[in-house]
Amino acid sequence: xxFFLQNLVNALxxxxxxxxxxxxxxxxxxxxxxxxxxxxxxxMVGAYIGFGVAxxxxxxxxxxxxxxxxxxxxxxxILLSMFLTSFLGMFVERVGxxxxxxxxxxxxxxxxLMIGIILEILILWGMGTQRVSFPSLIDTVTYNIGGVFITxxxxxxxxxxxxxxxxxxxxxxxxxxxxAMRAMAFDYVVVPxxxxxxxxxxxxxxxxxxxxxxxxxxxFGVAYPVLDxxxxxxxxWKAFVAAILGGxxxxxxxxxxxxxxGFIEIFVAMIFPSTLRxxxxxxxxxxxxxxxxxxxxxxxxxxxxxx
Amino acid sequence: xKKGLISIAVACCLIFGLVLFACGPEAPKTIKIGIxxxxxxxxxxxxxxxxxxxxxxxxxxxxxxxxDVGGKKYMVELVIEDNESKxxxxxxxxxxxxxxxxxxxxxxxxxxKQAVPAGEVxxxxxxxxxSPWSTNPKTTKxxxxxxxxxxxxxxxxxxxxxxxxxxxxxxxxAVLYDVxxxxxxxxxxxxKAAWEDLNGAGSVVAYESFTTKDADFSSxxxxxxxxxxxxxxSPQYYNEVALIVQQAHQLGWDKPIVGSDSWGSAExxxxxxxxxYGLFFSTHYAAAAAKGATKEFxxxxxxxxxxxxxxxxxxxxxxxRIAQQAIKDCGTITGDLKADRQCVRDALAQIKEFSGITGNxxxxxxxxxxxxxxxxxxxxxxxxxxxxxxxx
Numbered sequence: 069x070x071f072f073l074q075n076l077v078n079a080l081x082x083x084x085x086x087x088x089x090x091x092x093x094x095x096x097x098x099x100x101x102x103x104x105x106x107x108x109x110x111x112m113v114g115a116y117i118g119f120g121v122a123x124x125x126x127x128x129x130x131x132x133x134x135x136x137x138x139x140x141x142x143x144x145x146i147l148l149s150m151f152l153t154s155f156l157g158m159f160v161e162r163v164g165x166x167x168x169x170x171x172x173x174x175x176x177x178x179x180x181l182m183i184g185i186i187l188e189i190l191i192l193w194g195m196g197t198q199r200v201s202f203p204s205l206i207d208t209v210t211y212n213i214g215g216v217f218i219t220x221x222x223x224x225x226x227x228x229x230x231x232x233x234x235x236x237x238x239x240x241x242x243x244x245x246x247x248a249m250r251a252m253a254f255d256y257v258v259v260p261x262x263x264x265x266x267x268x269x270x271x272x273x274x275x276x277x278x279x280x281x282x283x284x285x286x287x288f289g290v291a292y293p294v295l296d297x298x299x300x301x302x303x304x305w306k307a308f309v310a311a312i313l314g315g316x317x318x319x320x321x322x323x324x325x326x327x328x329x330g331f332i333e334i335f336v337a338m339i340f341p342s343t344l345r346x347x348x349x350x351x352x353x354x355x356x357x358x359x360x361x362x363x364x365x366x367x368x369x370x371x372x373x374x375x
Numbered sequence: 376x377k378k379g380l381i382s383i384a385v386a387c388c389l390i391f392g393l394v395l396f397a398c399g400p401e402a403p404k405t406i407k408i409g410i411x412x413x414x415x416x417x418x419x420x421x422x423x424x425x426x427x428x429x430x431x432x433x434x435x436x437x438x439x440x441x442x443d444v445g446g447k448k449y450m451v452e453l454v455i456e457d458n459e460s461k462x463x464x465x466x467x468x469x470x471x472x473x474x475x476x477x478x479x480x481x482x483x484x485x486x487x488k489q490a491v492p493a494g495e496v497x498x499x500x501x502x503x504x505x506s507p508w509s510t511n512p513k514t515t516k517x518x519x520x521x522x523x524x525x526x527x528x529x530x531x532x533x534x535x536x537x538x539x540x541x542x543x544x545x546x547x548x549a550v551l552y553d554v555x556x557x558x559x560x561x562x563x564x565x566x567k568a569a570w571e572d573l574n575g576a577g578s579v580v581a582y583e584s585f586t587t588k589d590a591d592f593s594s595x596x597x598x599x600x601x602x603x604x605x606x607x608x609s610p611q612y613y614n615e616v617a618l619i620v621q622q623a624h625q626l627g628w629d630k631p632i633v634g635s636d637s638w639g640s641a642e643x644x645x646x647x648x649x650x651x652y653g654l655f656f657s658t659h660y661a662a663a664a665a666k667g668a669t670k671e672f673x674x675x676x677x678x679x680x681x682x683x684x685x686x687x688x689x690x691x692x693x694x695x696r697i698a699q700q701a702i703k704d705c706g707t708i709t710g711d712l713k714a715d716r717q718c719v720r721d722a723l724a725q726i727k728e729f730s731g732i733t734g735n736x737x738x739x740x741x742x743x744x745x746x747x748x749x750x751x752x753x754x755x756x757x758x759x760x761x762x763x764x765x766x767x
Contacts, residue, residue: 341584
């Protein structure tokens, strides 16, 4: 039982990352009907920005000789990095996607791939080839609850992820901006005629998606404190799978599918030999898609699908 | 249509212009040595160690007025290429260095993942290659032109198994390794075989794997903890070591984790921190207890680059000096690359009792030296302490 619960805890943490990143894919898709394939790399840059901000704050604190508690640095790091990374998202949208908005979807899709490569090389160039060790802002405390080992970091990661997902959900359902986004997702041809600027909405969507990717990046750095410029690639692909699985454009779906993907990966490794983990895990995903080709919450809007 | 053609023409002109720009005047007569190293990618610290050691060697040689071959001095030029720590790039780099840069001999690639496929290329082109750090047998097997500067995994696996048996008296092992990389996969298999020889079938109670770039090992580690293993053997590179050790501790694991020579990087402790203190691994040399020429090298490297060189640096240094010895022994450089490469290869095979800073070397018919392994303990200050030495 403890064995099972331990895996459940592991899966919750792992799924949080997929869910946070899948949200970014899904939101952009719902507005612009394209997948931003640079999103995995925005996650990576977010982690590096978080690293920079955290290091900067620690240096500042030591220069002015006052002590910032680790948790405060972490909170400030998350907020500042979200802010900074959202500009990266807006920049990517302005440079990479807006000029191609009327171009075939395939062209816009490969733009994302190219921007991704450019971001990787920029980080490689700027940070050097050395691995970066994310600073340990809070000490790890391990709790042993009846044979299940939970760290304070795990609890924090899951809690922060869930609260951001809830905040996003409320934003989209309760605010006027959220309503504009939903309207745009419903019909991006007619809604701009009603006075809602697609440029504003697209920019905002990229900003929010990138800010969430930054949160994922920082939490990733807290859990797995070794950063490298290529860490976003595979991770981005898998989160993309989660976004598809959840139903293209569905926020709720992306969240649930992100967690589901985490659970599938962890529990497959629990039951089968770990060598076959991804083989079996992604065969399961494939099987789900065979029976639910639009994902869990997606709708078959083939008339609008321009890919 | 026309527009498309014009843009293609413009793109071609740009590329052609760049190529012209890159081609400088013919270089004077020199000996070229290729260095195939992972400057970027998964293990950049290894690439850096390779580059620094090779450049230190070059500085020595060229300060002496060049390499003396049969009474004639030749300046040496290093062609350092990045293999991005990928197998396919290492193959490309080797092909380029052999066919375009006209190198006489290649030193590298370092990890078996790149050295195994790159060795194939060097052998096919009849160009001598020395891999300083690759411990997988396949690198040199049936390849007369490929040599190595270190011991092999069929030796290292049993060394670790015997050490753990003797030191701790355990009989239940867990292995966690990267199934997508030649070195960890090969060594995990040799270790498993050796451990089962010592303790009987079924004594490896958990044999878990992951693939390169994975960051979360919680499910594998949970399986290992659940299996009742007494220690974990994990022959991984330094970036994964930090994650594995930390995650194991966070899941409540407090028993030993033992590693192999890939742990010996200067960055292991930097990334892993206190979690790695007190752990053991097998390697090629221990910097902390070095004497003589080894110490000289370490001190000089430390002075120039600001940190104690890892085993890759030391092994590369030895490989460069072996290459130098072989070129010298060859006697003449004719200028006919094919003949010269053959001559250097034959001279390499003839080298007897070469005294390197990582031990004495004589190549056997496979191009492998018989060398001693060292067990190192990571001290409570994070230094690599000599613990014991195991010879074949």
